Amino acid sequence: MTDEPRFGLTATASQTAGPFWHLIDFPAWADLLRADGPNAEVAGERIILTGRITDGDGAPCPDMMVELWQADPAGSYEGAFNGFGRCATDDDGMFRFTTLKPGPVRAAGNAFQAPHVALTLFARGLLHHLVTRLYFAGEALNEQDPVLSAVPPIRRATLIAQPEGAGVWRLDIRLQGERETVFLEV
Amino acid sequence: MTTSDQPGYRPAAPGSQPPLDAPAYGSTHKRHPKQPPLRIAATLTETSAPRMSAGLYPSHAELAKGPGWEAQGERIIVAGRVLDEDGRPLRGTMVEIWQANAAGRYNHERDRHDAPLDPNFKGEGRIFTDAEGWYRFTTIRPGAYPWRNHHNAWRPVHIHYSVFGAGFAQRLVTQMYFPGDPLLPIDPVFMAIPDAAARDRLVARFDLDIAEPEYALGYRFDIVLRGRAATPMENPA
Ligand SMILES: [Fe+3]
Numbered sequence: 001m002t003d004e005p006r007f008g009l010t011a012t013a014s015q016t017a018g019p020f021w022h023l024i025d026f027p028a029w030a031d032l033l034r035a036d037g038p039n040a041e042v043a044g045e046r047i048i049l050t051g052r053i054t055d056g057d058g059a060p061c062p063d064m065m066v067e068l069w070q071a072d073p074a075g076s077y078e079g080a081f082n083g084f085g086r087c088a089t090d091d092d093g094m095f096r097f098t099t100l101k102p103g104p105v106r107a108a109g110n111a112f113q114a115p116h117v118a119l120t121l122f123a124r125g126l127l128h129h130l131v132t133r134l135y136f137a138g139e140a141l142n143e144q145d146p147v148l149s150a151v152p153p154i155r156r157a158t159l160i161a162q163p164e165g166a167g168v169w170r171l172d173i174r175l176q177g178e179r180e181t182v183f184l185e186v
Numbered sequence: 187m188t189t190s191d192q193p194g195y196r197p198a199a200p201g202s203q204p205p206l207d208a209p210a211y212g213s214t215h216k217r218h219p220k221q222p223p224l225r226i227a228a229t230l231t232e233t234s235a236p237r238m239s240a241g242l243y244p245s246h247a248e249l250a251k252g253p254g255w256e257a258q259g260e261r262i263i264v265a266g267r268v269l270d271e272d273g274r275p276l277r278g279t280m281v282e283i284w285q286a287n288a289a290g291r292y293n294h295e296r297d298r299h300d301a302p303l304d305p306n307f308k309g310e311g312r313i314f315t316d317a318e319g320w321y322r323f324t325t326i327r328p329g330a331y332p333w334r335n336h337h338n339a340w341r342p343v344h345i346h347y348s349v350f351g352a353g354f355a356q357r358l359v360t361q362m363y364f365p366g367d368p369l370l371p372i373d374p375v376f377m378a379i380p381d382a383a384a385r386d387r388l389v390a391r392f393d394l395d396i397a398e399p400e401y402a403l404g405y406r407f408d409i410v411l412r413g414r415a416a417t418p419m420e421n422p423a
Contacts, residue, residue, distance in 0.1 A: 009271045009410045010199045013379045013388055015361040016213075017346065020292040023284035023310040024348060038242050056216035063296075069236060069354050077234035084236030105230050108191045108418075118231050122359050125213030127204035127378050129359060131223075133231075147226050175217050185223040186194070186232045186355045 014129065017122035021065050022088060030087035032068075032099040038082040044073035044100035048168045049117065049134060049161065052093045056176035060093025063123055068097050070117035075103035083117075101136070107146050114141035114148065121173070131184045134171045135160045147184070155182050194228025194419055195355040195412040196271060201381030210374035212335050227419045232355040238280040240314055247313045249325040250402070257307035259288025259326035261402035264362065264390065267319040268349060271413030275319025281409075282348040283323060284310045290329030299331050324402060330369060342369035342376060349409055356411040363389045364405070 028034050033046060049068070053061045065088060072081035083102070087095045104112035114135055121130040135142055137160050142148055148156055158181045161171035173181045206218035226232075250261045264283075268276045286292050286309065289301040293309050311323050330340050344361040351357065363370060370376055370389070379385045387410075396404025 008273045009269060010202050010384065011271055011412045012358060012360055012410045013203055013384045014358060015204070015388070016375055017359050020294040020297060021284065021346065022294060023292065023308070024282045024312070061217070069231070071231070077230055082237055082242070107229055113229060113231070116231070118354060120357060123217065125211070125217035126206065127208055127211070127214065127375070128206060129357065130219070146229065150224060150226060176220055180219055180221055182221070183219050183223045185225040186228065
C-alpha cells in the first residue's frame with residue numbers, strides 16, 4: 001500500500017473521552033426502538049446485544065462509551081431505520097443495546113456482507129477510539145464475509161456473538177491480552 | 187482477494203494521531219490492544235453514517251446563561267468550522283461538547299475534586315453545523331483540574347468535543363485547549379500526539395471577531411475530519 005499524495009488539511013488529532021463523558025450520555029439512546037425515538041414504527045426482529053468489556057487484567061471497564069452503527073433488517077443504511085445507538089457500560093463493564101437484527105449488507109460486486117453491527121469504544125485510557133464488529137453465530141454468510149475472512153481463523157470468534165436466550169446475543173470485548181478482540185482500522 | 191467498490195478514507199498523516207500505548211498516560215497501560223489493528227477496505231458500513239438532526243437530538247448551544255439562570259465564570263464563545271481534509275465544509279453534522287465548570291469541577295457524580303459545583307452549569311451542549319460548516323457555543327471558560335496520573339498532575343484547561351461526519355470512519359472525539367496554557371507542555375494526553383503541528387491545531391485561537399462586545403470573549407476552533415481516498419483499497423485477504 002502506498003500513501004496517497006496529501007492535499008490541503010490534516011485531520012484533527014483524537015483525544016481521550018476521559019472519565020466524565022457521561023455528560024453527553026442519554027441512556028434512552030441505548031434502546032434504538034424506544035417509543036419516542038426514530039425507529040418506533042420500523043418492523044423487524046427485535047434483539048438485545050450485550051457483553052462485558054474487560055481490560056488487560058480481565059477487570060471490567062465500567063466507564064466506557066459504546067456506540068453502535070448498523071443497517072436495517074433489509075441490509076440498508078438509507079431506509080427509515082436510524083441504526084445509531086450510544087450506551088454506557090455499567091459497574092460490571094456490561095453494555096446493552098435493544099435494536100432490530102440487521103440484514104446482509106451489500107459488498108463489492110454482487111457479494112453480501114454477513115449481518116453485523118459496528119461498535120465504537122471511547123474511554124479514559126483510549127487516546128483514539130477503537131472500532132470492532134459484532135457478527136451473529138450461525139449465519140451462513142459469515143463464511144464469505146470480506147472482513148471476517150481477513151481475520152486469522154483463530155481470532156474470528158472474538159467478533160461473533162453467541163445466542164443467550166430468546167433474542168439475546170452476547171459478545172464480550174477484551175481490550176488487551178488473552179483472546180484480545182480484533183479491532184479494525186477503517 | 188476482495189476489492190472494495192467503496193473509496194474509503196485517507197489514512198492518518200504520520201504523527202498526527204496519538205498512539206494507543208502512551209506510557210506517560212497511565213490509563214493506557216491496561217487498555218491498549220497489543221495486536222495491531224486489522225486494516226480493512228471500506229464497505230458501506232464505514233462510508234455511511236447516522237442521519238442526525240435537531241429534531242431527533244435536540245440542540246442547545248447556550249451553556250452560560252438562560253431565562254432565570256446564569257453560570258459562574260468568564261463567559262466565552264467558542265466557534266469554528268467542521269471541514270474535511272479537502273477543505274469541504276461538513277454541513278448538518280452533530281457537534282457535542284462537555285466540560286468542567288469555571289472552578290475545574292465536572293457536574294458528574296464520579297468527579298471528587300474538592301472544588302465548588304455550580305448549580306447553573308451543567309456543562310454539555312449539542313449543535314448541528316450550518317451550510318458552511320459553522321458551529322458556535324456560548325459557555326464558561328473551564329478551570330484546570332487535578333487528576334491522579336502522576337504526582338501533582340493537572341489537566342490543562344480544555345473542552346471535550348464529539349463530532350460525527352458524513353461517514354462512520356470520520357468519527358472524532360477530541361479536546362480543545364486554550365492558548366498559552368502553561369500545563370500544555372507537561373500534559374501526557376496532549377503531548378501523546380507526536381507531531382507538534384498536530385498538537386498546535388488542538389489549541390484554539392483567541393479571536394476578537396468571535397467575541398461579543400460587553401458580553402463574552404471569543405475563541406476559534408476548526409475541526410478537520412478525514413477526507414475520502416481517491417481509489418478503493420484492496421483487502422489483504
Ligand atoms: Fe476533561
